[in-house]
Amino acid sequence: MKPDFETLQVERRGAVAEVWLNRPQARNAMSDAMSAELPAAFSLLGKDAAVRVVVLGGRGSAFCSGADLGRMEQAGRARGARNRAQAMKSAKLFHQLYTFPKPTIARVHGAAFAGGMGLVCACDVVVAGEAAVFCLPETRIGLVPAMISPYVTRAMGANAARRYVLSGERFSAAEAKAMGMVHELVPEAGLDAAVERIAQAFVACAPNAIAEAKKLLREVSGAPLTPQLISHTANVIARVRASAEAREGIASFREKRKPSWGQSKGSE
8 A cells, every 4th residue: 555645746667666746836845744754755665675766856847945944944943952853853864865775866857956955965866857956045044054965065076065055056957967966967858768767777786786885885985995994895795795686696697587686577
């Protein structure tokens, strides 16, 4: 049975799950309900072995315009401990998305502002339509993009972050592609096809190997090249290549057949 969400739509196409932000009347601004439902949805999808890839997109004219300002104002009026607790819930949402063990693809059209841009940057792959626009407007209204800053900085680079975090300027999808934040830039009509092509590339890969690779990338990215790191990478491959999944992958290659995880399955 599909979960009943107020602010999200979750759909399945075979091994690919699509999570749609569904507050089009508010340009998918992140309400309290959405901030609670997103972690719940990803928790369910993370436990579903049949789901191999998750696509995050937005209904209506925008991907996500950021946090609901009424919610932000109300949180700012809360007392210290409650204010911080609410911020921590949001911080955990972005971290959950960033550390999700399965590949995630952001399908971006229209505006991806503030927290919406944070969702984009926490995904593994970003496919954007040519008309997509990005912005970190927090400093223009007396705020700071604190909770999303680790993911934004990793995705766009520290040098670009200095400009756009501080200035609150808008920038185009083409500019985001140039700085490496967007992986593929396509006409709006080609968004779904581009996302599907990348999703199926992930589906062809071994699921446990992908989870291990995602974790390894987080561990080695920016880490000093120490003997401990070298030892850790040796430990990872020694453990993974002894797994049943690796044995199946090597056997399928030698036998010129699809591995067990690559067998086609019908859509749901």
